[in-house]
Amino acid sequence: xxxxxxxxxxxxxxxxxKALGNKDTSVQFDDSLENAMVLNMGPxxxxxxGVLRLLLKLDGETVxxxxxxxxxxxxxxxxxxxxxxxxxxxxxxDRLDYLSPLLNNTAYVLAVEKLLxxxxxxxxxFIRTIISELAxxxxxxxxxxxxxMDIGALTVFLWTFxxxxxxxxxxxxxTGARFTTSYTRIGGVAQDLTPEVKKMMEDxxxxxxxxxxxxxxxxxxxxxxxxxxxxxxxxxxxxxxxxGMTGPNLxxxxxxxxxxxxEPYLLYNEFDFEVPxxxxxxxxxxxxxxxxxxxxxxxxxxxxxxKIPQGPIHAFDTKKVLPRKERIYTKMEEMIHDxxxxxxxxxxxxxxxxxAVEGSKGELGFYIQSRGEGQxxxxxxxxxxxxxxxxxxxxxxxxxxxxxxxxxxxxxxxMGEADK
Amino acid sequence: MNQVVVDLLKKTFPxxxxxxxxFRNETTIIVKKENIVxxxxxLRDNPKCQFNYLSDLCGADAYTPENRFEVIYxxxxxxxxxxxxxxxFTDETNPNVPTVSNVWEAANWCEREAYDMFGIIFDxxxxxxxxxxxxxxxxxxxxxxFPLMGIPNSLPLPDxxxxx
Numbered sequence: 216x217x218x219x220x221x222x223x224x225x226x227x228x229x230x231x232x233k234a235l236g237n238k239d240t241s242v243q244f245d246d247s248l249e250n251a252m253v254l255n256m257g258p259x260x261x262x263x264x265g266v267l268r269l270l271l272k273l274d275g276e277t278v279x280x281x282x283x284x285x286x287x288x289x290x291x292x293x294x295x296x297x298x299x300x301x302x303x304x305x306x307x308x309d310r311l312d313y314l315s316p317l318l319n320n321t322a323y324v325l326a327v328e329k330l331l332x333x334x335x336x337x338x339x340x341f342i343r344t345i346i347s348e349l350a351x352x353x354x355x356x357x358x359x360x361x362x363x364m365d366i367g368a369l370t371v372f373l374w375t376f377x378x379x380x381x382x383x384x385x386x387x388x389x390t391g392a393r394f395t396t397s398y399t400r401i402g403g404v405a406q407d408l409t410p411e412v413k414k415m416m417e418d419x420x421x422x423x424x425x426x427x428x429x430x431x432x433x434x435x436x437x438x439x440x441x442x443x444x445x446x447x448x449x450x451x452x453x454x455x456x457x458x459g460m461t462g463p464n465l466x467x468x469x470x471x472x473x474x475x476x477x478e479p480y481l482l483y484n485e486f487d488f489e490v491p492x493x494x495x496x497x498x499x500x501x502x503x504x505x506x507x508x509x510x511x512x513x514x515x516x517x518x519x520x521x522k523i524p525q526g527p528i529h530a531f532d533t534k535k536v537l538p539r540k541e542r543i544y545t546k547m548e549e550m551i552h553d554x555x556x557x558x559x560x561x562x563x564x565x566x567x568x569x570x571a572v573e574g575s576k577g578e579l580g581f582y583i584q585s586r587g588e589g590q591x592x593x594x595x596x597x598x599x600x601x602x603x604x605x606x607x608x609x610x611x612x613x614x615x616x617x618x619x620x621x622x623x624x625x626x627x628x629x630m631g632e633a634d635k
Numbered sequence: 636m637n638q639v640v641v642d643l644l645k646k647t648f649p650x651x652x653x654x655x656x657x658f659r660n661e662t663t664i665i666v667k668k669e670n671i672v673x674x675x676x677x678l679r680d681n682p683k684c685q686f687n688y689l690s691d692l693c694g695a696d697a698y699t700p701e702n703r704f705e706v707i708y709x710x711x712x713x714x715x716x717x718x719x720x721x722x723x724f725t726d727e728t729n730p731n732v733p734t735v736s737n738v739w740e741a742a743n744w745c746e747r748e749a750y751d752m753f754g755i756i757f758d759x760x761x762x763x764x765x766x767x768x769x770x771x772x773x774x775x776x777x778x779x780x781f782p783l784m785g786i787p788n789s790l791p792l793p794d795x796x797x798x799x
Contacts, residue, residue: 285766285767286765286766286767286768286769289767289768291776293752293777294776294777294781294783295783298783329659330659332659454740456687456688456713457687457739457740457741458740458741459688459689459690459739459740459741470713472713477716478716566658566659567658567661567663567720568658568659568661569661569690569691569709569718569720571690578690580690580691580709582691582693582707582709584695592695593693593695593696595691595693595695595707597690597691597709601744602741602744605740605741605743605744634767635767
């Protein structure tokens with residue numbers, strides 16, 4: 216054993232010496248596919264925004280094939296939904312798109328209200344519109360900052376996080392939690408919007424456009440940023456529709472499709488705002504759509520905070536809406552209803568509904584099948600990140616390896632939502 | 636708007652439409668699974684339908700002896716801004732349905748997800764792997780007879796004993 220190893224080493228040594236003596240040391244392959252390399256990117260890679268795993272087949276630095284692997288964050292939320300009541304499921308929606316939990320809360324509750332056939336009071340609808348737009352700004356801020364960081368501009372990441380910190384302070388004062396808000400209730404919201412929180416929101420939207428402009432100044436005319444983004448990850452209109460891209464990514468190919476506009480829910484048909492679209496279909500267009508959407512969100516917030524009326528925050532339907540805590544302790548009727556709602560749950564009629572809202576990543580829909588029980592028979596989450604990720608192989612095809620991080624950053628996936 | 640689509644479908648495929656349901660202003664059309672590809676192509680290409688966007692495709696377990704599994708197609712038309720829902724049934728013993736991934740490419744991953752969760756087999760799908768669960772997982776987690784707590788030892792974990 217010992218001697219054979221030594222022999223082998225000796226032979227190899229001789230070969231190397233001989234090769235060094237020979238001046239022509241270049242290696243040639245007839246077929247370029249012969250030196251294709253498979254690179255495993257993720258699931259623990261900072262640029263994949265979570266636990267996305269990509270298998271990349273490289274020819275030199277060019278990606279010739281890409282296979283995304285999902286499921287590293289699969290927690291079975293659809294199975295859980297079938298085993299808990301409609302109220303109990305609200306905290307789980309926080310964990311879907313964990314960058315905009317308030318939007319998920321709103322989307323889920325709207326779907327359940329459609330199934331139950333109730334409508335929240337007008338003040339609640341205002342509050343839900345406001346929190347949706349704040350959540351959208353928070354999510355787009357992170358998308359913009361993380362995209363810039365992936366490309367190498369760390370400053371913007373820190374600046375957008377400073378703005379998100381202010382938003383989280385607002386969420387903490389409004390809902391009692393910074394991250395896992397669980398704020399909405401069926402037929403209402405958990406707490407009323409206090410004048411103090413309203414003041415914080417007004418202060419935020421007054422100073423935010425200026426701060427956003429500062430970030431914009433660092434990126435929009437930055438030659439490195441623009442050249443890394445312009446013409447990278449291009450997709451055509453037909454392909455984007457066929458692959459099911461949604462949200463800002465769909466609007467970046469020039470399709471003016473925004474659910475807030477085409478199927479208005481909450482109070483979006485009462486506010487003036489534009490749906491920004493860009494024609495390029497590349498990373499830069501996707502960045503600009505998000506940037507302009509934040510500005511439109513500020514416009515909606517200004518109008519909503521100005522117009523918000525006084526009034527009740529809970530719909531009056533004792534069989535479906537949880538009663539107020541102080542009344543449970545003092546009134547017999549409310550105690551009975553609370554007991555029934557907690558133990559059996561709000562019981563919708565037999566049927567099925569699909570309700571979609573414009574989430575920060577795209578069309579966030581809940582499809583619920585009811586069999587007249589307190590739990591849904593089947594609940595399907597139509598998560599926008601899942602649909603956006605499906606276009607990744609098309610976007611990445613024939614691009615450089617270093618562009619992969621820019622493309623992932625520009626389609627802005629959240630794995631909590633894609634993996635459910 | 637939905638009535639137009641329903642009438643058109645009834646006229647073009649008189650034998651394939653089983654039932655039309657209306658609930659909360661949403662139309663669900665139950666069709667025969669054999670013709671789903673033709674119906675999908677018709678819905679996508681007809682100028683009065685133009686359902687060019689597959690919003691969602693999902694499976695469901697009705698847990699009945701016959702027609703146990705459902706496949707639900709939530710369609711959206713971006714030019715005409717309307718929605719419709721198509722539903723097909725399939726059996727437990729023979730859970731095969733034709734794929735629509737050639738009609739809408741978005742169906743590719745959704746069908747993989749439905750296969751992963753319910754074991755519905757989409758005939759003609761070019762890459763029918765599991766979407767979320769490991770490839771060697773033997774069960775279908777969203778079936779109603781799969782327990783909520785999972786099945787012990789169904790997912791082998793790496794050995795963490797340092798002495799071995």
